[in-house]
Amino acid sequence: MTDHAETEGVDGIHGVKTLVSDLSTDQEAFKQVHWGKVMMWIFLLSDTFVFSCFLTSYMTMRSSTTIPWPNTSEVFSLTVFGTSVPLLLIAIMTFILITSSGTMALAVNYGYRRDRRKTFFLMLATALLGASFVGMQAFEWTKLIEEGVRPWGNHFGAPQFGASFFMITGFHGLHVSIGVIYLLTIAFKVLKGDYEKKGNYEVVEIAGLYWHFVDLVWVFIFAFFYLW
Numbered sequence: 001m002t003d004h005a006e007t008e009g010v011d012g013i014h015g016v017k018t019l020v021s022d023l024s025t026d027q028e029a030f031k032q033v034h035w036g037k038v039m040m041w042i043f044l045l046s047d048t049f050v051f052s053c054f055l056t057s058y059m060t061m062r063s064s065t066t067i068p069w070p071n072t073s074e075v076f077s078l079t080v081f082g083t084s085v086p087l088l089l090i091a092i093m094t095f096i097l098i099t100s101s102g103t104m105a106l107a108v109n110y111g112y113r114r115d116r117r118k119t120f121f122l123m124l125a126t127a128l129l130g131a132s133f134v135g136m137q138a139f140e141w142t143k144l145i146e147e148g149v150r151p152w153g154n155h156f157g158a159p160q161f162g163a164s165f166f167m168i169t170g171f172h173g174l175h176v177s178i179g180v181i182y183l184l185t186i187a188f189k190v191l192k193g194d195y196e197k198k199g200n201y202e203v204v205e206i207a208g209l210y211w212h213f214v215d216l217v218w219v220f221i222f223a224f225f226y227l228w
Helices: 002-024 034-066 088-112 116-148 161-190 192-198 203-226
Strands: 078-080 083-085
Touching: 002 088, 002 192, 034 161, 034 203, 078 161, 116 161, 116 203, 161 192, 161 203
Parallel strands: none
Antiparallel strands: 078 083
16 A cells, blocks of 8 residues: 555656646647647737726616717718718728738638748738728727817717727727737748748737737627617
8 A cells, every 4th residue: 555655646746747847848738739829819818808898898887877878870970972971981990800800811821831922911911901990090089089079078978988989999909000010020020931941830820819809809899889
């Protein structure tokens, strides 16, 4: 019994040492998933909680306010040839982000095929679409500020509208801006052949995870903030 217990104890200590050794070296844990992908998933999970808190707070605030909420179809309308078109700019922005998800998916596909040029141009196209989205959002902010919308009040209705608008869309716009810089950095490293030398284009997929997350969050913002 004593020998058996001692053997189990030695095996247990050896197992712990092996686990610590594996995690402290460059070996990949999580069933051979690249460490960068794991870190990105952890980051996106934490970011999901942040956006969820923002949207939940917004819906709670909107449901509890005693002052009528502004009509988003009127607030975010654009006049085209003398006709007011509701949510026109928002629809274009949404189309741009959805399109950028497609170009990013293609970039990941060609990255695994080790096609440097196509991967670079598709990532560049994705970044340009993202930059155009940010530009349109800046135009939207400027338009509303000129119309008197402030974080502490506005003439359209409930004063909380401005605070929730600038907070939610601003935080998302920051993510898109960071994503554009991130994609451009990876794209030019792809063009230089850095990942060709390493024989691994998985970083392109990791960048794609971030970009698809940003696009998905916008779908929820579009549904809950603009369409509700």
